[in-house]
Amino acid sequence: MGVPMYRRNWKRLQPSSMGHAMRLLLEYAKEVHNLSVERVADRMGIKHWTLYKYADGGSLPSHLIRPLEHACECPYQYLTRYIAHSGHLMTIAIPTGRKAKAKNINALQSSCTTAIDALLRFAERHISADETLQALTATMEDLAWHRAEVERTDLPELDFGE
Numbered sequence: 209m210g211v212p213m214y215r216r217n218w219k220r221l222q223p224s225s226m227g228h229a230m231r232l233l234l235e236y237a238k239e240v241h242n243l244s245v246e247r248v249a250d251r252m253g254i255k256h257w258t259l260y261k262y263a264d265g266g267s268l269p270s271h272l273i274r275p276l277e278h279a280c281e282c283p284y285q286y287l288t289r290y291i292a293h294s295g296h297l298m299t300i301a302i303p304t305g306r307k308a309k310a311k312n313i314n315a316l317q318s319s320c321t322t323a324i325d326a327l328l329r330f331a332e333r334h335i336s337a338d339e340t341l342q343a344l345t346a347t348m349e350d351l352a353w354h355r356a357e358v359e360r361t362d363l364p365e366l367d368f369g370e
Contacts (some may be wrong), residue, residue, distance in 0.1 A: 218284055220322075222293070222342035227266025229286035230276070234263060237280035251279035293345060300353040305360030316350050323347035 218236060223229035237243040245263070249256040252275045259276075262268045268276065273287045285299075292299045326343035329335045 218282075220319075220346055221284070221286070222346060223286045223290040224338060224342075225266060226268065226287065226290060227263070229290040230263045230266065230268060232284075232286045233276060233280040233282050236282040236284075236286075241281050243280065248276070248279045252276060298345065298349050298352060300349050300356060303353060303356035303360050305357060305363055307361065308354065308357060312354070316354055319347045319350045 216239070218240075221232055223232055234245055234248065237248050243251075245259055246256040249259040252259070252272065254272070262272075268287070273291075277285050277287060289299050323343045323346070326335060326340045330337065330340040
């Protein structure tokens with residue numbers, strides 16, 4: 209009898225450093241798209257050992273941030289989000305103005321529940337401030353996205369096969 213596979217909720221992950229953001233991107237590329245570090249580096253137009261060096265050091269030249277995120281095919285832009293969060297900014301996807309589906313509302317409810325649970329566990333000293341902040345930030349971004357969606361419902365974008 210095998211151990212059940214744990215499936216990560218990639219959307220909920222919040223990077224805690226540049227190195228962590230890079231590892232998340234490379235792990236996403238491997239787990240979701242079966243892309244090795246070598247293939248990611250090739251897509252970026254750099255040598256694989258250079259990408260390994262950047263990942264090990266937790267630093268990356270700014271002109272390689274978007275190419276890395278693009279090469280990993282990760283929609284969550286962990287590096288961009290980490291940079292924004294470290295500057296006390298939040299990020300949200302550009303809203304389309306389309307009506308929310310039930311699964312979007314359920315995901316928002318789950319996000320709110322997770323944030324409140326984190327606050328309660330933090331108050332009881334069961335989790336760290338960083339873990340609590342990650343949960344709160346994710347929920348605040350989810351709420352901001354829904355707010356922007358509602359705001360744009362009178363001017364929805366065209367649906368090109370999403």
